[in-house]
Amino acid sequence: MQKVVIIGPAHPLRGGLASFDERLARAFQQQGDDVTIYTFSLQYPNFLFPGTTQYSSEPAPTDINIKVCINSVNPLNWISVGNELKKLRPDIIVVRYWLPFMGPCLGTILRRVKKNKHTKIVTIADNVIPHEKRPGDKQFTQYLVKPVDAFITMSEKVMNDLRTFTNKPAKQIVHPLYDNFGEQVEKQKAKEHLGINTNENIILFFGFIRKYKGLDILLEAMNVLKNSKPTTQNIKLLIAGEFYEDRKTYDDLIQQLNISDKLILRTDFIPDSEVKYYLSAADFVIQPYCNATQSGVTPLAYHFEKPMLVTNVGGLPDLVPAGKVGLVCEPNPQDIASHILKLYELGEDHFLPHLREEKKKYSWNVLVNTIKELAK
Numbered sequence: 001m002q003k004v005v006i007i008g009p010a011h012p013l014r015g016g017l018a019s020f021d022e023r024l025a026r027a028f029q030q031q032g033d034d035v036t037i038y039t040f041s042l043q044y045p046n047f048l049f050p051g052t053t054q055y056s057s058e059p060a061p062t063d064i065n066i067k068v069c070i071n072s073v074n075p076l077n078w079i080s081v082g083n084e085l086k087k088l089r090p091d092i093i094v095v096r097y098w099l100p101f102m103g104p105c106l107g108t109i110l111r112r113v114k115k116n117k118h119t120k121i122v123t124i125a126d127n128v129i130p131h132e133k134r135p136g137d138k139q140f141t142q143y144l145v146k147p148v149d150a151f152i153t154m155s156e157k158v159m160n161d162l163r164t165f166t167n168k169p170a171k172q173i174v175h176p177l178y179d180n181f182g183e184q185v186e187k188q189k190a191k192e193h194l195g196i197n198t199n200e201n202i203i204l205f206f207g208f209i210r211k212y213k214g215l216d217i218l219l220e221a222m223n224v225l226k227n228s229k230p231t232t233q234n235i236k237l238l239i240a241g242e243f244y245e246d247r248k249t250y251d252d253l254i255q256q257l258n259i260s261d262k263l264i265l266r267t268d269f270i271p272d273s274e275v276k277y278y279l280s281a282a283d284f285v286i287q288p289y290c291n292a293t294q295s296g297v298t299p300l301a302y303h304f305e306k307p308m309l310v311t312n313v314g315g316l317p318d319l320v321p322a323g324k325v326g327l328v329c330e331p332n333p334q335d336i337a338s339h340i341l342k343l344y345e346l347g348e349d350h351f352l353p354h355l356r357e358e359k360k361k362y363s364w365n366v367l368v369n370t371i372k373e374l375a376k
Contacts, residue, residue, distance in 0.1 A: 002033045002372070005085060007106065008096030010039040011060045012068065016178075016207075016296040017096060017126070019272060023180045024094070025064045027364035036065045038081065042072055044101075058272055072105045082112025089118050092375045095148070098126040103140030110147035120375035123148045128161035132212075141165060150374035152367070155315025171370050174319060177362040178300040181275040190280035196264060201235045203340060204282035204306075207297050208244045209267070214288035214311065215239070216253055220333035221288070223257040225340065235340065237286075238264045240278045279304035284343045289313055290331050301326075302359040307351035309339050324354035 006025055009018040021037055028035045060066070071077040085093065093113060095106055113119050128141060142165060151170040153159040159172045191198045209215055222237050243250070247267070254260055270278060279285070285301040287310045298319045301308050308326035310316040322328045329339040 002091040003089070004028050004033050004035045004092045004094065005088070005090040006035065006037045006094045006096075007070070007109070008037070008039065008094075009043060010037040010064075010066045011058070013039060013043055014058075014269065014272075017098060019178065019180060020296070021096060022061055022064055022066075023176070023178070023364065024367065026180075027176075027368045029063075031365070031368055036067055038067050038070060038085070040070045040072055041068050042070075042074075045073060070105065070109070072102060075104075075108065078105050078108040079112060082109040085109065085113045085119070086116045089116050091119065092371065093119055093121045094371055095121060095123045096126065097123050097128075097141075097144060099130060100134070100137040100140035100144075103142075103144040107140075107143040107147065110144075114147045120150075121148050122150050122152060122371050122374050124152045124154075125158055125162055126154070128153075128158055128165065132210075152370060152374070156318065157314045169374055171374060173366055173370055174362055175296065175299045176364045176367050177303045177359060178296065179303050181272060181279075181300070181303070183276070184304050185276055185280040187280060190277045193277045194266075194281055196236075196238070196281060199234065201344065202238050202264075202282045203235060203309075203343075204278060204285050205237060205239045205241070205288070206270075206278060206285060206300070207241045207295075209239075209241050209247075209250070210244045212289060212291050214290045214331055215250065217290070217331055217333055218286060218288040218336060219250070219253050219257060219259065219263075221336035221340065222259050222262045224333050224337035226259055226262055228337070228341075235344070236262055236264055238266065238278065238282065240266045240270050242269045243267055275300070276304070279306055282306055283348060284309060284326075284340070286336070286340070287311065287316060288331060288336055289316060299362055302355060302362055305352060305355045305359070307343060307348060307355065309336070309343060311336070321354070321358065325351055325358050 006021050008021045010021045025035045025037055070081055110121055130137060145166045150168060151162055153162060153172045154175045162170060188198050205215060205218060225235060285306045285308045287295055287297055289311050291313050308320050310320045310328055311331040312328050313331060317328045320326045320328060327339045327342060329335040
C-alpha cells in the first residue's frame, strides 16, 4: 500500500477535472492505496472564471477523502500546505496542471514538499501551452516544472509542448473512460427525460462553450444541412453545456442563419447526475474544434458507445480511428455537414463493434500503473 495525494479540483468544485480526479482516487483505492485529494478552497478569483459558479450542487462523495485547503492566490497558504504535505510524507503526489495561472501556487507547494527527500511528484499535464494565451504563461509553467519528477500527457501535442520546457521522464497515455456518470439509458427514455421529441435524430455538442471548440462552425454546418436534401430535416443539434464566453455572438449567429428550429439549447451547467441522459439521447457526438490538445468528451462518448465526428486538429483524430469509431473531417461548415450525413448513412450499428473493442484501451488501471512506474 502506498500513501498517495492528488492535488487538483474535486468536490465541492465541479466540472471535468473534478470528476477525473475523484475517479482517479477511486482507481488508486481499488489497488489498495491510501488516497487523499487536496483541492482548492479558492480555485479562481471570480474575474478569471467565465461560468456562473465554480461549485457543484451535487452531494459530496462519501467514499473519498477530500481536503479543501488550497488558495490559488495566497502565497502564505501555499507555504503552509507545502509544509503540511512535506511532513505527511506521501509516497506519491499526483498534480493536475491545466492552466499556467496555477504554476506559482503548485510550484511553491511542491518545492516545500521536495525538502522531505521522499515524495515523488508526477504531474498530469492537460495543457502546457494554453488555448488562450496570457502574459507570464511561460514563466509560470517553468516554475511548476522544476520540482516535478515526471509527467503524464494524454496527447502528442501536449507531449511536444512539454518537451519545449523539460526532458524529464514523461509518458503519453490515452485519457481513461469517464465511467463514473452511470450506465447508458435507453435512447427513447433519455429523450423523454430531457423533454425531446422521440422522433427526432439528435447530434450532440457537449461541454463548456469556448471559442476554440468551434461551435460557431457547427452552427454554420447546421445551416448547410437545413438547406440540403429533405432527408436531413429531422436532424437536430442538442447543445449541452455552459457558455464560458459571451453568448451574444452565438445568439446573433443563430438568428442570422435562421436555424433556431434545428437546435435544442441546454446551456446551463449539466450536473453529473444528468450527463448520462444527454449522451444516451444522442445518435452521434460532434466535436468541431478549431484547435485541441485532447478532449474529455471523447472518453465520455466511448463510455456511452456513441460514434463521434471530430475535426482534424491536435490530438483528436488519434483517438477516433476513422471509419471505425467515428469520422474525421476538416474544421469547416461544408465538410462537417457532409460528414454528419455520412454518419447517418453508415448508421450507429456500423460503429458499435469497433467502439466496444477500442474502449478496452481506456482503463484507469493503465493510468495508475503508469503513475507508479514513473514514481519509481
